[in-house]
Amino acid sequence: MCVAWVLTAHLLPPWQALGSLCSPWAAPRVGPLPLAPAMVRISKPKTFQAYLDDCHRRYSCAHCRAHLANHDDLISKSFQGSQGRAYLFNSVVNVGCGPAEERVLLTGLHAVADIHCENCKTTLGWKYEQAFESSQKYKEGKYIIELNHMIKDNGWD
């Protein structure tokens, strides 16, 4: 019964809750949801999208328009993804994380995890879990999103 309720909750319109929120909340969310009595869940519906504040320029998923990052959290535009240019962000929302694995990138060996849009499941880029060279340490815990998976949203003119 609990499981059935949770599945239904995923389908709630995302704009029902949260409102304006400049949250540093970021993926990954790991493991099952904490169990709680059914009555508590009904009074506090779980939403699966986070919303960035309307007062900020932001980037959204090009495929489903889920919010991804604030322009304020952009660190660098000079990254290269597998399919073109990519941006480095300090924090993101609505993003899920795959398992970390070691990869040799242009800038050396890193432990990275693929990230995907939690709403439409499109792979967006990756997260730097660990960098092994001191000059690359600043990227640890940061997120790469490829440009062709993002659109500029809200107040860019």
Ligand SMILES: [Zn+2]
């Ligand atoms: Zn999406």
